[in-house]
Amino acid sequence: CVGCRYCVVACPFGIPKYQYDSPTGKIGKCELCRHRYQDGHYSACAEVCPTGATLYGRTSDLLAEAKRRLALKPGSLTTYPRGNLSGGPDQSYEAYVGNYKQHVYGETEYGGTQVLKLSAVDFEKVGMPYLSPKSSASTSETIQHTLYGGLLMPFAVLGAMTYVAKRNVSRAGEAPPEAPGGEGR
Known part of the structure; x- marks a missing residue:
């Protein structure tokens, strides 16, 4: 980071924040708990999420899981993974499938984002902005x-x-x- 703040302007979600009150301002954003990697851990939010709503892993693995969930019949019993999709201990659990909207938010929006979301209601209702398929x-x-x-x-x-x-x-x-x-x- 050289402090150019292009990421602040480009991010449609308003995640990166610049510290204007500091003479040596830095960009603050989620780095997926990078400081925990050396100890064999991954992002804390995915590690402690009890329902597997927040998962950690390669984008290809996350996309495959999202598409698997969309293909399931609502109301059927399935196994949901928890934690790290790219390895680690099996923390999966069984639960009934929700009635998801048939769209993976972040797959094509803005050319594809690193965050993928599923929802049972319209994405605008949960605060996700409409993004064109082509990024700025x-x-x-x-x-x-x-x-x-x-x-x-x-x-x-x-x-x-x-x-x-x-x-x-x-x-x-x-x-x-x-x-x-x-x-x-």
Whole structure:
């Protein structure tokens, strides 16, 4: 982190926060308890969640679990994993399947997010904003590649500026052009 605060502007969820009250401000955001990794632990929220509503693991594993849950028949009995999907002790439990909306929030929104959510009610009702499938970073990249591809735009602008500058400067030894209307006083 160099303190540019692009992540604060880009995050549609408002998660990263910049500490403006500090002269050496830092970005504060969830790092999934990175400091616990060296002791063999993972994010504390997923480790202590009693229902498996918060899970930890690779995005591919989390997406597979979300799709498995969506494919289940509401009201049937199933086994739910808890904790770390990418390894660790089996903490799974049995419970009845809820009636989920048939959508994994975060799979395609904003080009795909690192957080995936399931819900039995509309995502807007639980505070999740509508996000287009294309991220603003992707849009910005497309615009920049179009403008600066092959350096055509910078050369065109530089050429136009050079033309205007040369047109407005008289050459050494030449008389300045006469004012319109003919003779002076």
